[in-house]
Amino acid sequence: MKDQSHFSSDRRSFLKSSGHLVIGFQLFPALAAITGFEDKSACETQPVADGQTIDAWIRFDADGKLSVITGKMELGQGIRTALMQMAAEELDVPMNRVKIIIADTGQTQDERYTAGSGSIEGSGRAIRNAAAEARQYLLNLAAEKLQTDVANLSVKEGVVMSSKSKNTVTYQELVAGKRLEVEVTGKAPLKEPASYRLVGKAIPRDDIAQMAAAEAYYIQDMRLPGMVHARILRPPVYDSKLVSIQKEQIAKVPGVLKLVVNGNFVAVIADKEYAAVKALEILKTNAKWDSKPLAVLPQNLYNNMLETASAPKVVEESGGSVPAKDFTHEAVYKKPYQMHGSIGPSCAIGLWKNDLLTVWSHSQGVYPLRKTISDLLQMPENKIRVIGVPGAGCYGHNGADDAGGDAALLAMGMPGKPVRVQWMREDEHKWEPYGSAMVLSVKGRIGAAAKIDAWNTEICSDTHSSRPGGNAGHLLAGRHIAKPFTFKSGGFSGGSHRNSVPLYDFSAKKISLRDFYGPLRSSALRSLGAYGNIFALESFMDELAWKAGEDPVAFRLTHLKDERARQVITTMVEKAGWGQGRGEGFAFAQYKNSAAYLAVKAEVSIDKAAKTYQLTKLTAVIDAGQVINSDGIINQTSGGMIQAASWTMLEEVKFDKTGVTSTTWETYPILRFDQVPHTEVHIIDRPGEEPLGAGEAAQGPTAAAIANAIFHATGSRLRELPLTPDKIDWEKIS
Amino acid sequence: MAELITIKVNGKVHKIEADPEMPLLYLLRNDLQLNGPKYGCGIERCGSCMVLLNGKSQPSCVIPAASAAVYEVTTLDGLAKNGRLDPVQEAFIEEQAAQCGYCMNGMIMSAKSLLAENKNPSDEQIRQALNRVLCRCGTHTRIISAVKKAAAKMKNS
Numbered sequence: 005m006k007d008q009s010h011f012s013s014d015r016r017s018f019l020k021s022s023g024h025l026v027i028g029f030q031l032f033p034a035l036a037a038i039t040g041f042e043d044k045s046a047c048e049t050q051p052v053a054d055g056q057t058i059d060a061w062i063r064f065d066a067d068g069k070l071s072v073i074t075g076k077m078e079l080g081q082g083i084r085t086a087l088m089q090m091a092a093e094e095l096d097v098p099m100n101r102v103k104i105i106i107a108d109t110g111q112t113q114d115e116r117y118t119a120g121s122g123s124i125e126g127s128g129r130a131i132r133n134a135a136a137e138a139r140q141y142l143l144n145l146a147a148e149k150l151q152t153d154v155a156n157l158s159v160k161e162g163v164v165m166s167s168k169s170k171n172t173v174t175y176q177e178l179v180a181g182k183r184l185e186v187e188v189t190g191k192a193p194l195k196e197p198a199s200y201r202l203v204g205k206a207i208p209r210d211d212i213a214q215m216a217a218a219e220a221y222y223i224q225d226m227r228l229p230g231m232v233h234a235r236i237l238r239p240p241v242y243d244s245k246l247v248s249i250q251k252e253q254i255a256k257v258p259g260v261l262k263l264v265v266n267g268n269f270v271a272v273i274a275d276k277e278y279a280a281v282k283a284l285e286i287l288k289t290n291a292k293w294d295s296k297p298l299a300v301l302p303q304n305l306y307n308n309m310l311e312t313a314s315a316p317k318v319v320e321e322s323g324g325s326v327p328a329k330d331f332t333h334e335a336v337y338k339k340p341y342q343m344h345g346s347i348g349p350s351c352a353i354g355l356w357k358n359d360l361l362t363v364w365s366h367s368q369g370v371y372p373l374r375k376t377i378s379d380l381l382q383m384p385e386n387k388i389r390v391i392g393v394p395g396a397g398c399y400g401h402n403g404a405d406d407a408g409g410d411a412a413l414l415a416m417g418m419p420g421k422p423v424r425v426q427w428m429r430e431d432e433h434k435w436e437p438y439g440s441a442m443v444l445s446v447k448g449r450i451g452a453a454a455k456i457d458a459w460n461t462e463i464c465s466d467t468h469s470s471r472p473g474g475n476a477g478h479l480l481a482g483r484h485i486a487k488p489f490t491f492k493s494g495g496f497s498g499g500s501h502r503n504s505v506p507l508y509d510f511s512a513k514k515i516s517l518r519d520f521y522g523p524l525r526s527s528a529l530r531s532l533g534a535y536g537n538i539f540a541l542e543s544f545m546d547e548l549a550w551k552a553g554e555d556p557v558a559f560r561l562t563h564l565k566d567e568r569a570r571q572v573i574t575t576m577v578e579k580a581g582w583g584q585g586r587g588e589g590f591a592f593a594q595y596k597n598s599a600a601y602l603a604v605k606a607e608v609s610i611d612k613a614a615k616t617y618q619l620t621k622l623t624a625v626i627d628a629g630q631v632i633n634s635d636g637i638i639n640q641t642s643g644g645m646i647q648a649a650s651w652t653m654l655e656e657v658k659f660d661k662t663g664v665t666s667t668t669w670e671t672y673p674i675l676r677f678d679q680v681p682h683t684e685v686h687i688i689d690r691p692g693e694e695p696l697g698a699g700e701a702a703q704g705p706t707a708a709a710i711a712n713a714i715f716h717a718t719g720s721r722l723r724e725l726p727l728t729p730d731k732i733d734w735e736k737i738s
Numbered sequence: 739m740a741e742l743i744t745i746k747v748n749g750k751v752h753k754i755e756a757d758p759e760m761p762l763l764y765l766l767r768n769d770l771q772l773n774g775p776k777y778g779c780g781i782e783r784c785g786s787c788m789v790l791l792n793g794k795s796q797p798s799c800v801i802p803a804a805s806a807a808v809y810e811v812t813t814l815d816g817l818a819k820n821g822r823l824d825p826v827q828e829a830f831i832e833e834q835a836a837q838c839g840y841c842m843n844g845m846i847m848s849a850k851s852l853l854a855e856n857k858n859p860s861d862e863q864i865r866q867a868l869n870r871v872l873c874r875c876g877t878h879t880r881i882i883s884a885v886k887k888a889a890a891k892m893k894n895s
Contacts, residue, residue, distance in 0.1 A: 080838025080875055208834055215839035216827045218774040218815040222840065225773045258739055258757075277768050278760040347778050347786055347874045348840045397838030397875045429779040635834055639880070643837050646876025669783040669872065677865040680878040 121697025538704025589713025748816025774814025
């Protein structure tokens with residue numbers, strides 16, 4: 005884990021190093037900024053460099069260590085290892101000589117959010133190019149030293165050898181005594197995939213060993229000297245106003261240092277964590293709030309969406325015109341609000357010291373969070389440093405940024421003291437921004453030769469992104485303080501219609517979107533709208549296949565030209581079999597219609613007497629282009645399927661007029677071991693293609709495959725998530 | 739209010755001045771600075787805070803520290819012996835049975851408790867024994883493999 009002393013000693017060792025090679029863009033301003041750190045001993049007293057000037061991607065030191073520098077965050081997806089693998093491969097150094105520095109506005113460049121399965125495609129590509137540049141530079145130095153041409157050189161484990169003289173020189177020797185700064189030209193040649201020794205392999209993640217050995221790894225494990233503990237009293241419902249609070253009662257709790265009441269933002273700070281927890285319990289009973297009931301309730305949610313959403317805007321219209329009527333089939337699919345449901349509630353630490361605010365956070369975007377805290381506190385960004393430290397898996401925009409805002413606000417009132425904010429389970433369940441409810445109305449026509457010739461989808465959804473992005477109104481603290489910031493919707497980004505356009509060849513397609521302002525807070529949940537859209541699209545494909553009297557897999561293949569798409573499907577059939585029994589369901593998608601291809605087969609068994617079903621197995625075939633770490637892809641895909649199965653079979657945020665009532669794991673159950681299916685993942689590796697992110701490809705297809713399997717097993721077509729057994733017509737089953 | 743609590747954790751006796759009602763979890767994490775048991779739900783529904791009480795896995799987030807003092811407490815931090823990780827820890831690393839890893843404490847401690855009683859558990863018995871512990875990343879299938887591997891390791895050692 006990162007701590008201050010570690011950070012500064014790193015810096016010092018860098019500056020006093022006996023030699024280094026830094027690869028990045030516009031390095032000279034960056035080095036000027038770094039020089040500013042030189043005589044400062046502790047991180048919190050150091051000036052903060054401007055993000056634009058911190059732009060090194062890799063650094064090679066004379067001690068032989070290669071540092072990979074990424075603005076992306078480790079979220080449990082294994083990105084640290086994959087990025088180190090890419091750099092080590094390009095330079096031909098062993099993995100044990102590589103380390104990585106992640107998301108920190110004081111050390112890494114601004115790579116916005118770690119989201120959308122984009123880390124390999126974005127950061128990975130930059131790191132690979134920088135490593136190639138370093139290799140080229142080092143080989144030129146080696147050629148000079150060994151008095152030969154670069155073409156005669158080979159590298160093994162950081163040792164360069166001339167094929168002529170057989171003389172060698174190590175990278176370390178080449179760098180020793182020099183301070184080399186090289187800019188990325190983008191012209192350095194990349195290694196041929198055929199020569200890869202590390203990329204594509206299942207290199208184990210070293211952080212898993214740290215976790216298993218109970219080392220301090222998570223932000224929750226950070227213990228700073230003099231740290232104090234805060235708990236936040238959230239209002240009962242979104243727009244509640246604080247009427248009164250009995251401050252005297254809290255002051256009597258031993259260990260309480262401070263009660264903060266700032267408008268509707270209430271927090272207690274204590275010297276010991278349990279004192280803060282106890283004080284919070286008392287606050288909950290003695291605070292009086294004026295609450296407006298929620299206007300829309302679950303029983304009329306979907307109708308309300310359709311009645312109040314904006315007029316449709318066309319997302320895509322292609323091919324011939326889609327008819328107004330004469331569809332073969334029409335269906336409406338519904339998805340409720342669903343949670344990220346992080347196992348570890350959000351946490352952050354803030355420290356205001358020597359005119360600099362440091363915030364440790366498990367945010368997915370340290371730079372956007374810094375900008376947002378700057379807005380919240382009306383303080384310049386260069387006085388704020390946000391350091392990313394891993395938390396529990398977040399799967400999108402959960403409470404992490406909000407907790408960062410809480411810690412920043414509270415730290416400003418406790419100069420010199422690190423203030424640790426830990427959300428309670430109930431806080432995370434009630435206040436995280438959920439994946440939006442959606443209604444998907446789909447129509448299709450089967451024309452000549454049993455082929456679909458017209459398709460129409462109308463999406464109705466609230467936003468799938470309300471990340472902070474610089475606007476303090478997007479932080480709970482910003483909305484609750486006495487002079488509140490207003491929530492300015494960033495508009496309805498592409499998230500709502502992600503994967504709504506069928507990849508299939510239909511002669512006419514029309515997709516439109518209606519924006520809905522829902523009763524609950526919503527934002528980015530793993531795969532955004534793709535989960536709901538693919539659930540609808542791939543369920544409807546299945547429905548049309550049955551209507552046409554075609555096999556659902558063959559039916560899809562007749563509508564697909566894309567070879568890679570076809571191959572994941574045919575490989576799925578090869579590996580998992582098809583058409584062998586009752587209760588098989590299939591679905592396919594290419595994530596975002598531009599990233600990883602994934603086909604999935606779901607198998608369910610039913611117990612008619614008990615009126616239940618069991619999801620027994622999920623098999624996926626994934627093509628994520630060039631494989632970086634095969635085990636990482638398997639782990640992410642298997643996990644994605646199980647998580648999606650949980651969403652699909654069980655999950656729905658419950659609420660009533662008093663607010664969200666899913667406040668515990670009892671009232672928001674997720675999949676446990678007794679219901680988890682067997683999983684199997686097969687990868688199609690394409691070393692010659694660009695590597696693609698794999699973290700979100702399974703979400704949508706898994707949902708539809710389960711629905712399709714339930715239909716196959718029971719004859720009941722379930723179109724409203726979650727697919728609970730009570731929605732199955734058990735009488736229908738013969 | 740505060741009381742002197744004498745409690746044996748990971749083989750060592752500690753005397754801690756604390757609120758006797760304070761759940762064991764806070765004593766372990768804050769007073770003893772242990773990282774293994776994690777806060778997850780605070781009401782014994784997620785298993786993040788599992789510890790061994792006299793060898794049996796139990797959540798530590800509700801039981802008051804003073805009541806826990808009658809047991810010998812073992813945490814993930816205390817499983818390694820003579821500088822070598824426990825076979826269950828080794829198996830989890832070898833199987834790479836984690837994504838975010840936040841649940842791993844609960845998984846390993848539950849597996850430890852299971853394997854103490856049942857040297858050769860079936861998949862079904864593993865699922866039952868780990869059912870209290872929630873994993874949100876969906877790493878369950880690997881975790882089952884890791885527990886089986888740990889059982890095999892313990893037999894061979």
